[in-house]
Amino acid sequence: xxxxxxxxxxxxxxxxxxxxxxxxxWIGSSFxxxxxxxxxxxxxxxxxxxxxxxxxxHGGGFYHIQKYMVAPGHxxxxxTWFKWESYATWLSGAALLIVVYWLGAELYLIDPAVAxxxxxxxxxxxxxxxxxxxxxxxxxxxxPVGQSPTGLMLLxxxxxxxxxxxxxxxFSGRAALLHLGAFTATIxxxxxxxxxxxxxxxxxxxLKAGRTPDAKYGKIAKQRSTHNNYLTLxxxxxxxxxxxxxxxxxxxxxxxxxxxxxxxxxxxxFFNTLHATGKGPAWTWAATAILFVIIVAISxxxxxKDDQWEETAITPRAERFAAAEHFDAAFTAIQGRCAMCHAPxxxxxxxxxxxxxxxxxxxxxxxxxxxxxxxxxxxTHAMPPGNLxxxxxxxxALIRAWxxxxxxxxx
Numbered sequence: 001x002x003x004x005x006x007x008x009x010x011x012x013x014x015x016x017x018x019x020x021x022x023x024x025x026w027i028g029s030s031f032x033x034x035x036x037x038x039x040x041x042x043x044x045x046x047x048x049x050x051x052x053x054x055x056x057x058h059g060g061g062f063y064h065i066q067k068y069m070v071a072p073g074h075x076x077x078x079x080t081w082f083k084w085e086s087y088a089t090w091l092s093g094a095a096l097l098i099v100v101y102w103l104g105a106e107l108y109l110i111d112p113a114v115a116x117x118x119x120x121x122x123x124x125x126x127x128x129x130x131x132x133x134x135x136x137x138x139x140x141x142x143x144p145v146g147q148s149p150t151g152l153m154l155l156x157x158x159x160x161x162x163x164x165x166x167x168x169x170x171f172s173g174r175a176a177l178l179h180l181g182a183f184t185a186t187i188x189x190x191x192x193x194x195x196x197x198x199x200x201x202x203x204x205x206x207l208k209a210g211r212t213p214d215a216k217y218g219k220i221a222k223q224r225s226t227h228n229n230y231l232t233l234x235x236x237x238x239x240x241x242x243x244x245x246x247x248x249x250x251x252x253x254x255x256x257x258x259x260x261x262x263x264x265x266x267x268x269x270f271f272n273t274l275h276a277t278g279k280g281p282a283w284t285w286a287a288t289a290i291l292f293v294i295i296v297a298i299s300x301x302x303x304x305k306d307d308q309w310e311e312t313a314i315t316p317r318a319e320r321f322a323a324a325e326h327f328d329a330a331f332t333a334i335q336g337r338c339a340m341c342h343a344p345x346x347x348x349x350x351x352x353x354x355x356x357x358x359x360x361x362x363x364x365x366x367x368x369x370x371x372x373x374x375x376x377x378x379x380t381h382a383m384p385p386g387n388l389x390x391x392x393x394x395x396x397a398l399i400r401a402w403x404x405x406x407x408x409x410x411x
Contacts, residue, residue: 005371005407006379012099019092026085027232033082034229038275040067049073070215075207083197090189097182101126101175106315107368111172125170126179130186133163137187138194141223149223156227160184160261164254173248174241174357180257181238184231191224229272234264245357250299263291300352314364321406322367330402331366333395334373337384367406374403 040052051069055062101109105119109126117125136159145151163183167176199217206213237260241247247256266284274280314322321327340347342360358372359365366373376383377391378399384391 005375005403008099008103009375012096015092015096015099019089019096022085022088022092026089027236029082029085030225030228030232034225034272035275036065037067038272070218071203071207071213075204079204081197081200083192086189086192090185090193093182093185097126097178101178104371106317107371109171109175111175114168114172115170117170122171126175129163129167129179130183133159133183134186134190138190146223149226152223153227153230157258157261161254161258164257168254173245173250173253177238177241177248177253177257181235181241184235184238188228188231188235191228195224196221230265230268231261232264233267234261237264243356245353245355246299247295249353249357252298255298256295259291259295263288266291314367318364318367318370321370321402322363324402324405326398326402326405327363327367330399331363333391333398334360334366334377337389337391337395338373338377340389341384370403370406373399378403 036054040054042052046053046066049068049070049072050066053064053066055064057063102123105122109122110117110119137156140146140152140155140159145155160180164176164180167179167183170176171179199221202217203213234257238257241257247253250256266288270280270284339360341351342354342358344354344361346352346354354360358369360369360373378396381387381396
């Protein structure tokens, strides 16, 4: 019997693959249009209403692109809308959040040492924070300070820092950084769904009705698009952070996340300037490198909280695995084959911190991580990597027997 863990893992893989595919499409089109917009050239021979043009070569052909600053004189019959990439990215990301962090709340979302939450409380905070975050951001954009691009960006940074700290006070380190990425991605996708596309629909409607479109709608959409441009790279870092405990399990993970947003600004500023002028400012690379060095330094002071390696209270589900008949034997096998890496100070050369922050030195942690151990070392041979610690087939069978006892009540 492989049970729900097997099928849930494949569901997670399918949703994650979908999320990566559509995210590539969205980020690719977003970066392309930013580069296109900044690279437009203006001259007196341009048609009325055209703010710039650009010639491009790709795939053996030449492309001649012109941008109307408000709208063309008439609506073309074939108009391509760039919106579904954004919607599909957010929807698939929300599905992945549900599959991994809501259905696996006791494992990945809740850390009793941070906040002893019930599952329903953690899920409510998870989903509610995304909605409330968008409402606060949208209100800031529509407020008087929204008329100042620099002032608004500074306020947005303050909001992101506050959310970085707030998430680390209620969720596990891994979930905190992931949720900060989801929070930011929600702002980006909502910008498309609630502002950019509706404003474009207003312009199209005016053209069809024979009215002159108001330039303010394009200006508002441009503001939100610029925010999305600067937020993209930090979101990618935060989504990848769950694989690197030096980022998410550090005592200063919220500071790391905050500095990553500054790195996103410096990196994008270089490329935006490069697209606009043909030469990017060199200081941005120095600033980015300095920020990264600071992140590395604070991530290892200390690497992990000491109390993560102590026996802790476990959930009713984990209690079933701890009470299973084969738990003691499985725990011994795991200590012998896995704990040399998944320990506070890994003894394996080249590993500075336990991979993914996984603790396998305590009985409570092993019982809590039963599903992952079952899939990684029982059903498959993914762990130990290359079977370097020479886990025997009998030990893998023991892990499977232990898991099935705890999952199906045989023990």
